Amino acid sequence: MYAIRLHAFGPAENLQYETLPDPAPGPGQVRIAVAAAGVHLVDTMLRKGQTGPFPLPELPTIPGREVAGTVDRIGADVDPSHLGARVVAHLGAVPGGYAALAVTEVARLHEIPANLDSAEAVAMIGTGRTTSGILQFTELGPASVAMVTAAAGGIGTLLVQYAKNAGAMVIGLAGGPAKVDQVRRNGADLAVDYLRPDWPEQVRERIGDRGASVLFDSVGGEIARAALGLLGKGGQHLIYGWSGQTSDEQVRQSLSVDELAARGVTSHVVIGPPMLARAGGDLRVLEKRAMAEAAAGRLRPAVHRFPLAEAAAAHHALETRATTGKVVLIPQPNAPRVGLPSWPTHGTGNRPERGRAVD
Template sequence: MHAVRLHAFGPAENLVHEEVADPVPGPGQVRIAVAAAGVHLLDTALRQGHLGPLPEPPVLPTVPGREVAGVVESLGEGVADEWRGRRVVAHLGFAPGGYASLAVAGADRVHEIPENLDFAEAVAMIGTGRTAMGILQFTELGPDSVVVVPAAAGGIGTLLVQYARHAGATVIGLAGGPGKVARVRANGADLAVDYTEAGRPEKVRAFLGGRRATVVFDGVGGDVAREAVALLGDGGRHIVFGWSAEGIGAGGPYLVEGVSEQVLGPVMLGRAGGTDPMRTLELRALAEAAAGRMRPAVTRFPLTAAAAAHRALETRATIGKVVLEP
């Protein structure tokens, strides 16, 4: 098969498309003919040698990627034959192997893809969608809600805007550049603001006409987060799930005591509950997409252009979820 491998930590150019041996499904596993593989910001950090949530760096050479969708074409011992030929999507966890034409996953991790989703959209929902559903656990949205979404053209931001609009909330989306702002507006935001331009807080206040924000969904941090938090009224909440503006390896997000709540990792999974909270959130995300309440935005690259995909993601030149297609 063909795969993208990383032989040395460093720049995006270190990702090499080459021929490697086919993976063999072990007991309880399926092998998937990959039609779409997700690219995550964490992938770019791992490529540079930053650990992120991993306890130790991956062993090199490695095939990055933790989200895949495709068709089951081979079964390991003990897997029911009914899985063969199904359109499925799976999050591989901390095991690498997604940037490839074939990938293996535990049969207990795969989900059948709803008929109204293509492979790339399914990859977006299993990763980005799962995170969005985890974030949304920490607030209840309704017609009285005024929601501010920095990075509203991103993968998570797109879904948060859609969900909030479906709940009847007033939604303000912030994005960088006129193209992204247009996408946020088309996605249903009541107000879309370019955060690269001066006077953005004034534009939001003028639109609100004396109302105050009730929720800020913040995965950006930095000045954008500071300005968004200043828009909150009494009892408003700053829900923090990242700080991308601070850069990879930064110390932490912008937080305000009594207002901010970090919902990363164990906190998010702990709220989901159940014996397998990650799978619980995946099922919720796919259900939202199947019902038409969430539709992920996707930027597609061929598998051979994995390095270009990483560069585009790192420079914020993408909209929505970045996906590689073999």
């Protein structure tokens, strides 16, 4: 099979496109002929040798933990009815997604809804799962005003859709005209370019004195501080990513606690353990919610596709914020071996958003 392997921690160019033996499923496992594999910001951290929610892998390794495709082989003790099924799965702590074939436990499988293709299903099992986790911390309705930073990203796209479905007014922040247009097309009541210095005034003019009720923040830094000033009394600041910061503690330290307290504004980091605790310790609960929302047509992910052979370009694009939506790798039969192309082969043509956020 074709696969991407990492032999040494370092830059994106270290991701090598290789031919490897086909894996075989063991007892209780299935093999998936991969039609789409998700790329996560955590993948870029691990590639560079940085620890995160997962330990550093032993090298060489096949990165990636989100796959969708068709079950083409089953192991012992697996119901034969799984053969030929369209499925999506999060592989958990075991990588191996950047490949034409991937093996995982049958208990991790979800059936792909008929209205989703494989790339969209991968987006929902990863980005959709995280979105469902974030939404555990707030209630949205017709009286709500929701601000979403990085609103053209994978999670931002879904948050805008969810808030609109709940009847809320939605303010989407993005970097550059093309991304702002995408946020507007996604349904935001107001889409603003946070690279413009007057963007807070644009928001204030639209929402008036009441202020926003919730800020979904994956950017942090100066943009978050400006957005916090737009929250109304009793507003929520939900942090699930950061830019220009290296930890959630530094994000907290950048906020004026006294000022927030005087306005009754609360600020919480919701990614990681808090999200898992709200889900009863079971991330599969969030996966099921995400897939149900997609199956019902209430959430539709944005996807940025790259050929599997161009995983290095995909990593580079994600790290430089030159993507929109969830980054997904598509295996292609007999694809040639390639290196990192001249940038921006797969870019959106607009100025990348500053900083980084979780997908």
